Amino acid sequence: DSGVTQTPKHLITATGQRVTLRCSPRSGDLSVYWYQQSLDQGLQFLIQYYNGEERAKGNILERFSAQQFPDLHSELNLSSLELGDSALYFCASSRSRDGFYEQYFGPGTRLTVT
Amino acid sequence: DQQVKQNSPSLSVQEGRISILNCDYTNSMFDYFLWYKKYPAEGPTFLISISSIKDKNEDGRFTVFLNKSAKHLSLHIVPSQPGDSAVYFCAASGTGNQFYFGTGTSLTVIP
Numbered sequence: 001d002s003g004v005t006q007t008p009k010h011l012i013t014a015t016g017q018r019v020t021l022r023c024s025p026r027s028g029d030l031s032v033y034w035y036q037q038s039l040d041q042g043l044q045f046l047i048q049y050y051n052g053e054e055r056a057k058g059n060i061l062e063r064f065s066a067q068q069f070p071d072l073h074s075e076l077n078l079s080s081l082e083l084g085d086s087a088l089y090f091c092a093s094s095r096s097r098d099g100f101y102e103q104y105f106g107p108g109t110r111l112t113v114t
Numbered sequence: 115d116q117q118v119k120q121n122s123p124s125l126s127v128q129e130g131r132i133s134i135l136n137c138d139y140t141n142s143m144f145d146y147f148l149w150y151k152k153y154p155a156e157g158p159t160f161l162i163s164i165s166s167i168k169d170k171n172e173d174g175r176f177t178v179f180l181n182k183s184a185k186h187l188s189l190h191i192v193p194s195q196p197g198d199s200a201v202y203f204c205a206a207s208g209t210g211n212q213f214y215f216g217t218g219t220s221l222t223v224i225p
Binding site: 042 | 120146155214
């Protein structure tokens with residue numbers, strides 16, 4: 001158990017809908033990252049938050065947005081969903097070890113858009 | 115642009131033999147490299163890491179080698195065990211705490 005929790009575990013929705021994925025980082029971790037893993041693809045970095053502020057942006061679509069709240073949990077909002085958004089969405093949190101950062105991943109949310 | 119590449123999508127190895135997983139990167143500013151292991155329906159789990167000041171890091175059956183001049187790293191697992199069957203992701207980071215992942219190599223250890 002990495003200590004990172006994600007809800008829900010599975011989500012099935014229709015095209016055009018909007019969903020919210022939730023992540024709670026490990027206790028004490030200030031950074032939260034969101035990744036998308038589509039079929040046969042690697043982990044595509046979407047966005048990073050650090051202590052409530054956006055730190056880095058990757059290949060995140062304009063239809064997607066995220067935020068990190070004062071209690072450090074984060075939400076990823078996906079809107080106007082398309083079939084191609086079906087994927088595993090992972091959240092990770094990180095902390096420094098000897099000056100370097102390691103990421104700890106949650107179990108993921110499997111999103112299916114029909 | 116894929117800054118971290120794992121060119122072998124899959125690898126099969128006999129139990130007890132060595133598994134060698136390879137990873138190449140393009141950004142010379144990367145200074146920290148990690149390997150993650152992922153089982154189906156689970157999130158990736160941290161396996162081993164190496165900083166750019168080293169060329170080798172060992173942890174039990176797992177050893178990571180870094181060749182900075184070639185921008186190449188490899189993960190050696192010896193001896194390989196059936197429980198090692200999983201997808202292995204290579205990742206790299208530099209300043210800014212952003213991580214770049216490869217596309218993964220699916221390792222199958224045959225009993």
